Amino acid sequence: MSFSERRLTRERSLDITDKLFRISWLFVLLLTMLAAVGYAALYSAAGGAPEPYAARHMLRFGFGLVLMLCIAMVDIRFIQRLSWVAWLGGVVLLVLVLTMGNVGKGAQRWIELGGMQWQPSELMKLVLILALASWFHRASWERMGNPLFLIPPLVAVVIPVGLILKQPNLGTAVITAAVGGAVFLAAGLRWWKVLLVVGAIVVAAPIGYTQLRDYQRARIDTFFNPESDPLGAGYNIIQSKIALGSGGVWGKGFLKGTQGHLNFLPEKQTDFIFTTLAEEFGLVGGLALLALLASIVLGGMLIALRCRHQYGRLVALGISMNFFMYVFVNVAMVMGAIPVGGVPLPLVSHGGSAMIMVMIGMGVLMSVHVHRDVEFDDRQREL
């Protein structure tokens, strides 16, 4: 028995002090900084007041942080055993929201619980990552070459994506599919298959466009030509661009943004929070925020690379990818680079349930990190 294997055996029983010591406090600090940026932005969006957004934002973050640390203490092997059950629960919730959920802005997305509106699709992304990681956890490189082996995880992706599309919520469906694809890729999907899927999407996109709901199509149309509908769907993008552009290099200064405060900018506390910040802090502030977001994404990737077991690696990669997709879609949206899609900026936008879901994901990510060296019982057998 080599040294490393002895150590693994020892770490089957980490006590709570060990676990706390193994938490990446630097990563926690980054998350806290991001939430603090959110506080500042929401304080400004409310016209220079902690109410109604900023104070509650911080309160929720505090709660989310505690939740995250608690989840980080949970053994990753325990989480792995629950992966498929969680996946099933996520699908059940998606079906429930379709049959009895609240209809908001023409789509059924929410379940009301504890005074908050929960989008099961947010939970679904996390449990899908867990389920896929659990499936690929045992898969060798050869096994990944077997098409039959790939069918069950593919189904596990297609079912929730289909249900989310049916809500309809195109943005989240695309993010879910992208996150699932990233896990497939990292698990060792052959490159030619990856290219095949990408090619199929390129071919199918124009056909899919005709199947979209009117409002989704309007968003895409508006994206290609925002000036075509300056008072309707294009209004948001134009006003957002004006706000960003008027911020310039150094910004107008904290609480000095005009577009946001004058209500030209819609949904300034949720989807367009990035705009509020970049108007007041300029390119410098916007780049700093992007750097902070990037460091959180890469921090997650680093956790994935440092993990000693495949399950943890895939989970960490999936969660970072999910966070990245949020950031990318939101920021690209407010700059008018992709169609508007109702995706918040994680830990910055106002919104309780989204924040809690992000922090739960971060908790699982941290659990991977805490348990990065543990040994799974079935490790030798399955390979």
Added chain:
Amino acid sequence: MRRESQRTGVFTRRALVVAGVQVAALGALAAKLYQVQVVEGARYATLSDNNRISARLIAPPRGRLLDRTGAVIGGNRLNWRALLVAEQTGDVGATLDNLSRIVLLSDAERARIDRELRRHRRFVPIMVREFLTWEDMARIEVAAPELPGILVDVGTTRMYPYGATLAHVVGYVAPPAEADLADDPILALPGIRVGRAGMERVHDQVLRGRAGAVQLEVNAVGRVIRELDRQEGTQGQDVTLTIDLDLQKMVLDRLGDESASAVVMDARNGEVLAMTTNPSFDPGLFNSGVSQAQWVAWTSNRRAPLINKAAAGLYAPGSTFKMVVALAGLEAKVVNTSETVFCPGYLDFGDRRFHCWKKYGHGSVDMRGAIKYSCDCYFYEVARRVGIDRIAAMSNRFGLGVKLDIELPGARQGLVPTRAWRIAQGKAWNIGDTIVHGIGQGFFQLTPLALATMTARLASGRQVQPHLTRSIGGVTQRGARPEDWPGLGIGERGMQVMREAMWAVVNEQGGTATIAKLPPLPGATGPPVQMSGKTGSVQVRNVTREQRERGYKSENLPWEYRPHALFVGYAPHDAPRYAVALVVEHGNAGSETAAPIARDIMAATIARDPAKRQDRPRVAEGGRTG
């Protein structure tokens, strides 16, 4: 272990690819941010700092109200207004003080402006002053630097070219109440008006139209630099009324100084050609706000100019009701048309004596004679035999005491008493009450409009409903054709006797309203047009036996105690087309006061023949809008 390290190697490489893609994507976002904020920044900064894009709703022009010939009776005219945008003003109070030096703002106006400022978001323009003159406008523009946030724009305001002539039918518009604001975003616009009474209120939704939007570039002080985009709203639709403006004017003129109301209807389809109430008021005054003094003058006037007496004034019908009693008797078969009743000038019933209006009686009268001479004894007897409930049932078929389809919001249903109604009041119904109601006195409360409906139904034999809307947006509403209305289902023989008797009232020697015989039409050939009708006089207080014995003369009473004078009639008698009902409050006797006025109204109507003056009919599917 080899396999594990192989797999780890694959994962590491793939993860690095993913991370690389992520970094590249975020880098692209950073580049895009640089482009938006710095490269294109100058352009957007201009848009934001000096020139802001401001989207505003534009109020659509309100639809017009037209008379049946297309004359505008409710229209729009240009209205120059000073508006205030709070967010573009540093100190609202100082700006208003400056403005007040040009156009004086009263304390009440300042209070209203403060109230509106609180009600609206800071970028919504608030109306400060309307109806600016050219001179005021020019001075405001010159003083612009001292008036940040003050804009002058042109809107439309409601105009009633014939003001008082049609006040009660057209109604008026007024600023929306706070409670209305949630209904429709266009109500938040400055200077918007909603219909508050009459047809303006009935057809408010149709007339209002849909708001458009305009995208403006405005500079830092709020002046509009240029218009970037404009989406016109949908103009409100025009509503054509059944009213004939010229006839309305003639009728109102003829009412003179009387406190009176008259309704002229097309007897074949229920179109109201004229609905007048005298005195009237100028509805345009409500648009800009009514002064306290004006309000007091209106409300303290005992001739009640604000009340539409034609549709909301309640009167007993008096002798004009006798045809309904006769028809109720015929249908119940308690009397036939040739049976005579002897009138000694009174009818004794129990210990009460009921007087005929003719002191020494009419002698023996049959049904035709009883109507021609308006003999009260005959109808005392018929009413006694038929009973109040059957009289009430027949009344309802003639549109009396039931809700009519007239669109006017303030129209009243009135009251035709029944036994059950009296018992519900906790009182007993006596035969004596029935007898009094046989001559249209007692508890009756009927509007001139209901009496006109009754007359139209007598004349046409159809269940016509009075209505004021002829077409909306050029589409004729249902009810314009006589075939739209079903028959009354009353025996034709009885109806014929009624029409003949009503002809005799006006055109036969000894009738009570021979004064109402129509003069020959100027330049007309062929047989003269004749009117059929019936007079009525209604006591407003009881006449005591003592007064009667002293030789009671109602014209010697103070004005408010004199009887009301009524007349109902239709013409031509052999091919009924027009029905008229007229009530002159405290006019004394129907035959003396009401009949001559009705004659002149009918003569004018026949001469003008408004039923022929109409737009080309296009009948819409579905029901008439109320």
